Amino acid sequence: MRSPVPLRRRSVFWLLLPAMPLLVLVVQFSPVLAPPPQWWTWSVGRSVLLLLVSAAVGATGAALEASRLRVRRTESVLSVRAPASVVTMALWPSLVCALLTQVFAVGVIAATGGGLEGAIPWGMVGAVAAMLFFHTCLGFALGSILRPVFGIPLALVASYSWLGFTGTVDWFELRHLSGLVLETCCDYEEQPMAASLVSATLFSLFGGIGLLLVACVALRLAGRHDDLLVGTTGATLVAGAAVVGLAVATGLGSTSAEPRDSDDLTCFPGEVTVCLFPEQVEADERSTDRDVASLPTRVSALIRRARTAGVDLPTRATTYLGREDDPHVVRVIYQEGMTDELLAASLASDVPQGFCASDDGDEAAQRETSRAVAIAQLRAIMLGRDATMDDIDDLYGQAAATLESVVALPLGAQAAWVNEVIAALDDCALHPPVP
Amino acid sequence: MLDVHVSRFAYRRGEPRLVDVSVALDRGRTVLLGPNGAGKTTLLKAIAGVVGFEGSLSLDRRALTTTRRRPPTFRRRVGWLPQHVAAFPGLSVREHVAYVAWLKGMPMRRAWPEAARALDAVGLGSRLDENAGKLSGGQTRRLGIAGVLVHDPAYLLLDEPTAGLDPRERERLVAILRRIEEDRAVLVSTHDSDALMEEGVQVHVLAAGSTRFLGGFDAFLADHTGATTADRVGRAYAALVPED
Numbered sequence: 001m002r003s004p005v006p007l008r009r010r011s012v013f014w015l016l017l018p019a020m021p022l023l024v025l026v027v028q029f030s031p032v033l034a035p036p037p038q039w040w041t042w043s044v045g046r047s048v049l050l051l052l053v054s055a056a057v058g059a060t061g062a063a064l065e066a067s068r069l070r071v072r073r074t075e076s077v078l079s080v081r082a083p084a085s086v087v088t089m090a091l092w093p094s095l096v097c098a099l100l101t102q103v104f105a106v107g108v109i110a111a112t113g114g115g116l117e118g119a120i121p122w123g124m125v126g127a128v129a130a131m132l133f134f135h136t137c138l139g140f141a142l143g144s145i146l147r148p149v150f151g152i153p154l155a156l157v158a159s160y161s162w163l164g165f166t167g168t169v170d171w172f173e174l175r176h177l178s179g180l181v182l183e184t185c186c187d188y189e190e191q192p193m194a195a196s197l198v199s200a201t202l203f204s205l206f207g208g209i210g211l212l213l214v215a216c217v218a219l220r221l222a223g224r225h226d227d228l229l230v231g232t233t234g235a236t237l238v239a240g241a242a243v244v245g246l247a248v249a250t251g252l253g254s255t256s257a258e259p260r261d262s263d264d265l266t267c268f269p270g271e272v273t274v275c276l277f278p279e280q281v282e283a284d285e286r287s288t289d290r291d292v293a294s295l296p297t298r299v300s301a302l303i304r305r306a307r308t309a310g311v312d313l314p315t316r317a318t319t320y321l322g323r324e325d326d327p328h329v330v331r332v333i334y335q336e337g338m339t340d341e342l343l344a345a346s347l348a349s350d351v352p353q354g355f356c357a358s359d360d361g362d363e364a365a366q367r368e369t370s371r372a373v374a375i376a377q378l379r380a381i382m383l384g385r386d387a388t389m390d391d392i393d394d395l396y397g398q399a400a401a402t403l404e405s406v407v408a409l410p411l412g413a414q415a416a417w418v419n420e421v422i423a424a425l426d427d428c429a430l431h432p433p434v435p
Numbered sequence: 436m437l438d439v440h441v442s443r444f445a446y447r448r449g450e451p452r453l454v455d456v457s458v459a460l461d462r463g464r465t466v467l468l469g470p471n472g473a474g475k476t477t478l479l480k481a482i483a484g485v486v487g488f489e490g491s492l493s494l495d496r497r498a499l500t501t502t503r504r505r506p507p508t509f510r511r512r513v514g515w516l517p518q519h520v521a522a523f524p525g526l527s528v529r530e531h532v533a534y535v536a537w538l539k540g541m542p543m544r545r546a547w548p549e550a551a552r553a554l555d556a557v558g559l560g561s562r563l564d565e566n567a568g569k570l571s572g573g574q575t576r577r578l579g580i581a582g583v584l585v586h587d588p589a590y591l592l593l594d595e596p597t598a599g600l601d602p603r604e605r606e607r608l609v610a611i612l613r614r615i616e617e618d619r620a621v622l623v624s625t626h627d628s629d630a631l632m633e634e635g636v637q638v639h640v641l642a643a644g645s646t647r648f649l650g651g652f653d654a655f656l657a658d659h660t661g662a663t664t665a666d667r668v669g670r671a672y673a674a675l676v677p678e679d
Binding site: 002003004005006009011067068071072074075076077078079080081086225 | 483484485503504505507510511513515517521522523524525526530533534535537538539540543544546547
C-alpha cells in the first residue's frame with residue numbers, strides 16, 4: 001500500500017542517523033555511580049534521561065512534516081480528508097521514530113549496565129510513550145504556526161527546554177508533569193508512584209491532543225468546524241491537562257520512586273526468614289560465582305552469626321522499604337554483585353537514626369559516635385572479625401577511643417553493648433552506654 | 436451548474452471588497468477581468484470556500500452554505516488554483532499531485548495513476564520523478580493545474596494562471612485550458628486578456644468589488660472597433676474600467 005508521502009521523503013528518518021550514535025555517547029558519558037539494577041524498571045526509568053534525544057527527534061521530525069503542510073495551508077481549506085486523517089498521516093513517522101529511538105535507548109542502557117529482568121513496567125512504558133507523543137505534538141504545533149526557519153529550530157529548543165527546565169525547578173509537581181522525574185526510578189526495592197505516572201501520562205496525552213487542535217487551526221485543517229471553537233478547545237485542553245496533571249502530582253517529592261509492593265516479595269523461610277524480590281535473587285545468581293551461597297543463605301548466615309553472638313536482631317530480614325519503623329524486621333538493600341561485606345554493611349546500617357531533639361551538642365555527638373561504632377561492630381560481628389577505624393564514619397573524632405574499648409571486650413559483651421546502643425538510639429530517654 | 440451570488444463580502448467591517456456580484460458557471464471558459472484590487476482573487480476564494488461570504492450558493496440546484504464549511508461533495512467538484520502555487524517540499528512531481536489527490540479524498544491506489552494522467556495532460560508526463568520544488572515558474576503553474584485536475588472537478592477556478600509566464604509557456608497553458616474546458620466550467624481571472632480572450636468565452640469585468648460587465652465575447656466587443664481583436668478588447672475594457 002503506497003503512502004501519500006513516501007517513507008523516503010520523511011526527513012525524520014534521517015534524524016535517526018545522528019540520534020542513535022548520540023544516544024550511545026550520552027550513555028557513555030553519564031556513568032552510573034552504583035551498580036545498576038538489572039531489571040526493566042530501572043532501565044526504562046534511566047532511559048527517561050535520554051528523552052532529550054528521542055523527544056528532539058519526534059519534535060523536529062513533526063515540525064518538518066508540519067512545515068510541509070503549512071506551505072499549502074490555504075489549499076488545505078478545500079481538503080476533503082478528515083483533519084485527524086491528515087494529521088495522523090503527517091505525524092506517525094515522527095512518533096514512531098521517537099519511540100524507536102527510545103527503545104534503542106533502553107537497549108543501550110540494558111547493554112551497558114542495566115538489564116531487562118523481571119516484568120515490563122507497562123505503566124512507565126505508557127508514560128514514556130505519552131511523553132514522546134506530547135513532544136511530537138509540540139513540534140507539530142510549532143511547525144504549523146511558525147515559518148519553517150523559526151518553527152523547526154524552535155521545536156528542537158522547546159522540547160529540550162521543557163525537559164531541561166522542568167527537571168531543575170524546585171516545584172516538584174512540575175517535574176512529575178513533564179515526566180523527567182521518572183529518571184529517578186527505580187532500584188529493585190522501588191516501584192514508580194502511580195500518581196507520578198498518571199500526572200505525566202494525563203498531561204502528555206491531553207496536552208498533546210490540545211496542541212494538535214491548535215495546529216489544525218494553524219494549518220486550516222479544521223475543515224467544516226469552527227476555527228475559533230477548535231482553537232479554543234485546543235488551548236483549553238492544554239491548560240486543563242496541565243492543571244489536572246499538577247493536581248494529581250500535588251505533594252509528590254523529588255523522586256517518582258516509592259517502596260515496592262510487598263506482595264512481590266519472595267520469602268525464604270528458615271531460622272532467619274529472608275524476604276527478597278525475585279529479580280534480586282536472579283541478579284545475585286547471575287553476578288556471583290557458582291560456589292558462593294545464594295543471596296538468602298548469605299543474608300541469613302550474617303544475621304544468624306550476629307544473633308549467636310548475642311545481638312538482638314529480628315529473625316526476619318526483608319528488602320521491602322515500607323513500614324520503616326517496624327522493629328520486627330531488619331532491612332537489607334541489594335545491589336548487583338554485593339559481597340558479604342557489603343550485605344553486612346547494609347544490614348548493620350538499619351539501626352535507628354537516633355535523632356533526639358532533647359540532646360544537647362555533646363549528647364548528640366556521643367549518640368552519633370556510638371551509633372557509628374555500633375554499626376561497625378555489628379558488621380564486624382556478622383563477618384566474624386574485629387571492627388577497625390576503616391569501618392567507621394567518624395564525624396566527631398571520638399570514635400577511636402570508643403572502638404578501642406569495645407574491641408577489648410569479650411564477644412558477648414560486645415554484642416550486649418551493641419544491643420544497649422540500639423536501644424538508646426530507639427529511645428531518647430536512654431543514653432548510649434560507655435563501653 | 437454552479438450559481439454564486441455574493442451580496443457582500445468584507446475582510447474588515449465597513450470595507451466591503453465585493454458587493455452584488457453574481458457568477459454562473461456551466462461549461463466553457465469565463466474570463467474574469469479587472470484592475471488590481473478589483474476583487475478578482477477574493478471572488479475566486481469566496482466561490483472556492485476559502486472565505487465565507489454573505490449571499491447564496493448552489494451546486495446543481497442544491498443550495499449550499501456560503502460559509503467555509505462546504506460539504507465534501509462541493510470540495511470534490513470544485514478545484515481552485517491560487518495565484519501562487521507552492522509545491523510540497525521534498526516531493527517529486529508525481530508524489531506532489533498524488534498527495535493533493537489524497538487530500539481531496541482519493542485513495543492512494545487510485546491517486547497514483549491519476550497523478551500520472553493529470554501530469555500528462557499538462558505536459559509534465561516526462562518529469563514525474565523530478566523534484567517538484569525545482570520546476571520553473573511555468574512548470575510549477577502547470578503542476579498546480581495538474582493538482583486541480585487530478586480529482587476531476589467539474590468547476591475550475593484559476594487565479595491568474597498566465598501571470599509572469601513567458602510567451603511560450605503562456606501558449607502552452609492556453610492550449611491546456613482549451614482541452615480542459617471542453618467538458619468543464621473554468622473561471623479564470625487574468626490581466627492577460629490577449630491570451631485568454633477569444634471567441635466563445637464569457638466575460639466578467641469586475642472593478643471596485645462590483646460587476647461592470649457580464650456577458651458573451653461578442654457583446655463585450657460590440658460597439659468597439661479596432662485593427663485587431665486585441666485592440667477591440669483593450670478599448671472595450673478601457674471603456675468599462677477607465678480608472679485602470
